[in-house]
Amino acid sequence: MKLLILTQKMDVNDPILGFFVRWVEEFAKHCENVIVICLEKGEYDLPSNVKVLSLGKEEGGPYYIKTLRYIVRFYKYIWSERRNYDSVFVHMNQIYVILGGLFWRMLGKRISLWYTHKSVTFSLRIAEKFVHTILTASEKSFRLKSKKKIVTGHGIDIELFKPDSSIEKENIVLTVGRISEAKNNIKMLTVLKNNPALKLVVVGSSVTEKDKVYKERFLKEIKDKHLEDRIELIENVPQSALPEYYNRARVFINLSDTGSLDKVVLEALAMNVPVYTTNEAF
Known part of the structure; x- marks a missing residue:
């Protein structure tokens, strides 16, 4: 198989999207060659049969210039590389399907979309018709x-995420992921109320502007409840370093x-690690 992958970011050090580099490594084991088109690229070390093409977010610039650059490069890449892939895998961002779906269909490319979110948007409904x-x-x-x-379920790298009995457990309640309203970080503070020996460790950062506003609310709640010495906020942790916290x-x-x-x-x-979750997916 010759595979074209479209994703947001290729950077092993990214605390949110760094895991996807491992996905590409696994795809490369089963494909003749892999082409990755990403919105932004950073650090990665991939097999020789993988080619990464960036739409250029890392180059910066005014919004309208960046947007024009993204569109021009997107169509340039999917056209110039058309003979080097026979299947397309789009990770989460359905806008790529809308932009390229008709072209890929006309060329007989098989299109797959990976999507894990409860929202059903108009763009998702359109993308569903193409894939x-x-x-x-x-x-x-x-x-x-x-x-x-x-x-399909999720694929977890059990070679990376494996327990180490030599590391002593601490009185830590851990959460990993974005600090955002959808993650309900403020509600997590209640676990400390009747458990004075516990400490809450939050590994994650705020990504969107909405997330950043929520983070300010979260920090204010921590201060108002006088919990500063019982909460540790840790940002920019690459996936390779997560096992230490678990x-x-x-x-x-x-x-x-x-x-x-x-x-x-x-x-x-x-x-x-024992888990307490209110997520309806479980």
């Missing part, structure tokens, strides 16, 4: 009714209401 297959982690991770849906934690908490099967819960379970 051949929709891959998702659970029944509730893709809520648009479609015969194209295939539930190994130290006594329990993992996940209050996400995204409705999708959150892979950090599965990572915690792989590390033998």
Whole structure:
């Protein structure tokens, strides 16, 4: 198989999207060659049969210049590389399907979309018409009714996420992921109320402007409740460093209401860390 992958970012050090570099490594083992078109690229070390092409977000510039650059490069890449792929895999961002779907269909390329979120947008409905297959982690991770849906579950790297009994457990309640309203970080503060020996460790950062506003609310709640000495916020942790935090934690908490099967819960379970979650996907 010759595969074209479209994703947001290729950077092993990215705390949110760094895991995708490992996905590409695995794809490369089963494909003759892999072409990756990403919005932004950073650091990665991939096999020789992988080619990474960036739309150029890392180059910066005014919004309208960046947008024009993205569109021009997108069509340039999918056209110039058309003989080097026979299948297309789009990760999460359905706008790529809308932009390239008709072209790929005309050339006989098979299109798959990976999507794990409870929202059903107009753009997702359009993208569903173009793709051949929709891959998702659970029944509730893709809520648009479609015969194209295939539930695969999440793939967890159990060579990376494996418990280390030599590391002593601490009185830590751990959560990993974005600081955002969808993750309900403020509600997590209640676990400290009647448990003075516990400490909450939050590994994650805020990505969108909306997330950043929520983070300010979160910090204010911490200050108002006088919990500064019982909470540790850690940002910019690459995936390769996460096992250290799981190994130290006594329990993992996940209050996400995204409705999708959150892979950090599965990572915690792989590390033998007890999990408390209110996520309906579980």
